[in-house]
Amino acid sequence: MFCECLVDSFALPKGYEDLEISTQIIIRDAISRKIEVEIIDRGENFLRLKQGNHTEFIKEASKTRLDSLMSYLVMENKIASKLVLSEKNIRVPIGRNYSNLESALADFNTFQDRKKVIKPATTNFGIGIGISPVGDSFESFKIFVERALSYSSSVIIEEFIEGPEYRFLVLGDEVVAVCNRVPANVRGDGKSSISDLVAKKNDDPRRGEGHKTALEKIQMTEIEKEILQSQGLDFSSVLPLGVTAYLRKNSNISTGGDSVDFTDMVHPDFKKIALDSARAAGATICGVDIISSQIEKKPDLDTFAVLEINFNPVLYIHEFPYMGTPRTVGSKILDLLGFD
Template structure:
């Protein structure tokens, strides 16, 4: 995919291909991660739900860009439905505990924090006068004027959005109250209209910087896109809040770091120069 990096050896990339591999590494390194399991038989997920309760996450063991992922799952009806759709992507499926918090992509390269993004599911903010449909049109126009396309995507108004809004008793003609945040879909990925915000990496406590660098060392990688949820936020010490590491990406999609909806895009050329100078084993073998 255009925009995905290629700075890790084949052996490192093979070690990062599934959620199960990442969880095992996190456990080995003492990195906080969600309790979960890999299953083929759906009844194992039902048993997990009975043991650990809701909310939960269901996702394919092998996938990317949040494809086939469903969260937060709050009951057994949603669980069965999520299992079915996740298995359309991959037969072996992950069920995990879900943490409500801030979702980040942290890119660590050559032992340094390269970039930090907070990721958001598609949403609009009410003004007390406009319908959700009108707010979507305004936001899409803003994204176009900012030159975010085609890296980012427009907000959608089709069945996917209307079905999600219906769960909250809304439709496209609903007029949200002023400053009301209306989520249009649950996934934080770019395809359904999700966006990113640049976080000033200098604001990260040293404990957090060390933690992310330790993850890079754990996988013996040159670069990783680390997905993590932090209950209170990345600018607060991870020891003072709940944290769940989700997975690592050995070929992180770096293009999106140049197209933030919020915050100012960083000049990452120094990091790219260092990465381009590396001697990578079998970079074009997949």
């Protein structure tokens, strides 16, 4: 069903390798249209594009004048985004938000009999997110809450919905691409240790650091060590042939995950849900994260939920997927901005 897609080194322009890869995509597509590209702030991936009398600023490839500051703020804040989605009768995980440690811990018994996600209200890239199992101890629950609150002044605790997570890229009135983001993982060959499998997977030229390549290297920090221990494994463990071990619970590509294109396989109703979610936040350009165990079938309220709306969606996971069909998305942003 899927093929591995290598990044063509000639597909991106030379001289911009220090910029994050989504910005490189915009520059490539602008140059192909004979749009003048001026780098305003290299460290911030801030560009100015000119075509005749038409000028546009773009930051980090998907921040443009098309979305208001308030739309950004609503999408950035998970409490606010969950509110606007709920008011439009869009299915979201059931949960509560807390502004301090004491109030969250006071509801420990409320969540003890279910698997739950504990996450900061205002972070991206899976930072500070913890998944607490059924019957988790109070001490472990407290650690998850404290970690989340260290990244944000508010924390959300909500039901954990089983299933893969999919990123729907919304540009204007269209879902232009969908990918399944698989958490960082390695597959056993029956003879190599997990650390060796990680090193081998990281040898892929598509993997690097700092969002300058199509994929990020898998790390071997205390976080990955902890995730492996929860599976009864460590970095020296040898996985049987074909057995997969996960080194992260979050599915972010930024922490070593894999992107698999699903654009042509999702049920059309899910694309409508993504568009409705973007409209609920007043967003023109965004990424909508949907979790579903049956993404190819008509949505069932028991098997899916909209997790987040992201205000600065990356482009490279769709242009250069780990597996599947590459999707041309950078050029569509230039279309939205009115360039020829």
